[in-house]
Amino acid sequence: MDFSTRTIHAGQPVEPETGAVVSPIFQTTTYQQAGPGEHRGFDYTRTSNPTRKRLEAVLADLEGASHAAVFGSGLAAEHAILQAYLKPGQEIIVPGDVYGGTFRMLHRVFEPLGCVVTRVDFSDLVSVERAITANTRIVWLESPTNPRLLVYDIAAIARLAHAKGTLVVVDNTFATPYFQQPFDLGADLVIHSVTKYLAGHSDLIQGAVIARDAGIFEPVGFLQNALGGVPSPFDCWLTLRGLKTMELRMQRHAENATAVAEALARHARVHRVYFPGLASHPGHDIARRQMTGFGGMVSFELDGTPAEASAFVSSRRFFALGESLGGVRALVCLPCKMTHASIPAETRRALGLSDTLIRLSPSCESARDLVTDLVEGLDRLGAVSAEPLETAATVGI
DSSP states (O other), X not given: OOHHHHHHXXXXXXXXXXXXXXXXXXXXXXXXXXXXXXXXXXXXXXXXOHHHHHHHHHHHHHTTOSEEEEESSHHHHHHHHHHXXXXXXXXXXXXXXXOHHHHHHIIIIITTTTOEEEEEOTTOHHHHHHHOOTTEEEEEEESSOTTTOOOOOHHHHHHHHHHTTXXXXXXXXXXXXXXXXXXXXXXXXXXXXXXXXXXXXXXXOOEEEEESOHHHHHHHHHHHHHHOOOOOHHHHHHXXXXXXXXXXXXXXXXXXXXXXXXXXXXXXTEEEEEOTTSTTSTTHHHHXXXXXXXXSOEEEEESSOHHHHHHHHTSOSSSEEOSOOOSSSOEEEOGGXXXXXXXXXXXHHHTTOOTTEXXXXXXXXXXXXXXXXXHHHHHTGGGSOOOOOOOOOSOOX
């Protein structure tokens, strides 16, 4: 089956009792048993639920895998992997450009427990190879990354990691399974913030861990039940609904992102544009090789002051100022004060995350309207006074 057919049919049979073509919501906590321990595959909804099982089946199928566990958030999914595979004294290697919530969990939860977190420039394969030691348990990468959309050679990094017996985890949230198949590139586990493109409508919080190998998946599946961080049946049903239009949405996201990136690259008030679809992007050739499209996210550095950046993101007509991404409404955020505010300012600067870096999620509106909104805002920046941006005191999401 092709991708769009799988989003509608995989793991989602017509309901046998009534013939309903849309899978029902099994909004139940428990199930009648014929005798003690004699049930029909379901005993308690924390452990398993028919609606969640359908969602896990289709998510695994879309990634070309066999196993999936859905969690109540993307960070809950990350926590399950880290708890399953990272013990005190062991090391995880991550790129410098990583989601702020991942950064916070690694440095404020797992480092205090004695785990070792090492940041490496994943564009330098020699540095990656040198960094992996007998103590390295996980090589964790995003590609494209959040928020600068850096692209790394997943296949090459996986070969280096596997040569030393190290697990490879790929966060495929930005690329989605529509544009990238990490298992074909050597990933052992794939993680998603389902909240974003998979659900696609900014109306639920959810995460997923996916695996091809049953042995690798088993510790994560155990923790899903043991820790209980599962989503509700209703939220699973909403994601199943969202997935049915995923191919259509991703095509529009990518078209709009391309139009926005090209317009920004031509504007005098834009210092740098981060979008893998631009030939000027340092990861463009890798993206062409390992992706079937360039995704729907665009980031750029404003040629201006932090105050101008703050004013710009706060005054758009069609880009709502907010956290998250991947919904049907366009969003804009200032990572230094929002998604990556949990990273100390000096660390952000060292990682190249400037206070004028702006992240865009161009969504399903008209590309012309989105481009006009951005260009009008950039053209008006001359009237904004240059005042210093306040230090971010919040922890971000």
